[in-house]
Amino acid sequence: MEQKNLYKILGVSEKAGGDEIKKRYRELAKKYHPDKNRGNKQAEEKFKEISEAADILTDEEKRKQYDQMRQFAGAGFGGRGGFDPRNFRQGGRRGFGGFGDIFSTIFGDGFGAEPASGNIPRKGNDISGKLSVTFDEAITGTKKTISxxxxxxxxxxxxxxxxxxxxxxxxxxxxxxxxxxxxxxxxAINRTCPRCMGRGRLVGKPCTACNGTGTVRQKRKLAITVPAGIEDGGQIRLRGQGAPGSGGAPAGDLILTVQVGADRHFQRRGRDVYSTEEINLAQALLGTKIKVRTLEGHAALKIPPGTANGTVMRLKKLGAKMNGTRGDHLVTINVELPTNLSTEERQAIKKLARSRGWEL
Ligand SMILES: [Zn+2]
Ligand SMILES: [Zn+2]
Known part of the structure; x- marks a missing residue:
């Protein structure tokens, strides 16, 4: 059976850009259009052929699939690696249906898995999902159950x-x-064998639990251990919890991307935790000791005399713990300045300025 080369049908090179292919198609379509070739069977066939070729080669996604298919079939584009233009019509659904749809309702952006087909052992696809934890849960680590x-x-x-x-x-x-x-x-096309549904084997008695398909759609619960110190965007991989494999190959993995919620008081960068504390002008000038809210209650922080606004002070080893190592807690000091001084207060400040020799 003859295998056709869509590039040759349109007379373009395999490197031809989309515009070039479209232009070439328009030329050929004009030439072989049935309206201009009434009763000409050959022209009719040719018109069908170029339309089918253009349909695939002008669609970036279909063209990519087609090119991969050709590569798979070998240099001559012969042998068994045929290709079915009809597959492309439902391509989107085949690639991204089923698992993906259901999964996305739970996780937001799961992507689909190829259906298990044939008896070629192939590991199942990895599936991605999202897992939200609070700021505190990310600090301490937690256990979550997802379904x-x-x-x-x-x-x-x-x-x-x-x-x-x-x-x-x-x-x-x-x-x-x-x-x-x-x-x-x-x-010349290869299509899934309708008798065995692509499995290559006929079962004497189909499994009653899965109707002979080998897979079941089932709600299942998964316990997930979120490690202490996980960062926003960190990933948790659950081996064997992705899409089922085919032909006895193992399932893919489930990869969860962790989204860590914000906290009103703390921010985080890696192991280090950041917060802001306010002191008044007298405290900034004279120095003091303040109580700082930390991940574990409060800690005392000494403010030296003459602390400037925006000074960052470090509380060692009071940050987040990650893989056994603990980060620091960095406190940014905000000096609050009064804007509504009374006459006496203004006089007092002026007196200070004169005594320091400050310009007024
Ligand atoms: Zn079969
Ligand atoms: Zn079964």
Whole structure:
């Protein structure tokens, strides 16, 4: 069966840009348009062919898939690695349906997994999700339970799709490949074998728990340990909790990106914690001792005489603990200045200024 090269059909190079391909398509479409070639079967076929080729090559996503498919099939674009233009019509749904949709309702942006197909062992895709924790939970570490509603390898049959007691046989229609070749509209295509649904094997008795599909969609709960000190954007990887693999290969991982909530008093950068404390002018000039709110209650902080506004003071080892090491707590000192001085107060300050020789 002949495999077609879409680039050759349009007469463009494989490096041709989108505009060039569109221009070339318009030229060819004009030439072979059925209105201009009434009764000409060959022109009709050609028109169909160039339209199909343009449909794929002018769509960035479809073109990428097509190029990958060709690469996969080898330099000659022959052999078994056929390609089915019809797959592209539902491409989006195939790639991103199922798992992804359900997952995203829980996590916000889970991305889809390829459905398990054929009997080629392939590790399941990694799935990403989000996990929100409060500022305090991130400091101390916490345990969270999340529930996932997505496909997982059927526990009753271990993902084989067969009732544990029954025998499986190689599918006679596809010889175990899970794909069959067919000719459609001049294209040699491979499509999923309808008899075995791409599994390559026929089960004597399908597993009742999963109807023979090997995967079940099940709500399951996952306990997650959030380590102390995790930062905003930090990731937690749960091995084997992603999309189920095919052909007996392991499942992918679930990767949770942690979103740490803000705190009204503290900020964090790595292990260090930041806060701001206010002192008055007299305290700034004369020096004092203040009580600073820390992650664990309060700590005393000595303010030396003549502390300027914006001075940063360090409380060692009172920051966040991460992997056994503790950061510092950095306190920015804000000196509050009064704006509503009384006449006597103004006189007092002027007296101070004269005595210091300050310019007024
Ligand atoms: Zn099962
Ligand atoms: Zn089959």
């Amino acid at each position: 996932i509603n997505g496909p997982q390898s059927c526990p009753a049959c271990n993902g084989s799709g067969a009732e544990p007691s029954s025998q499986t046989t190689t599918c006679p229609d596809c010889g175990g490949a899970g794909q069959i070749s067919q000719e459609l509209g001049g294209f």
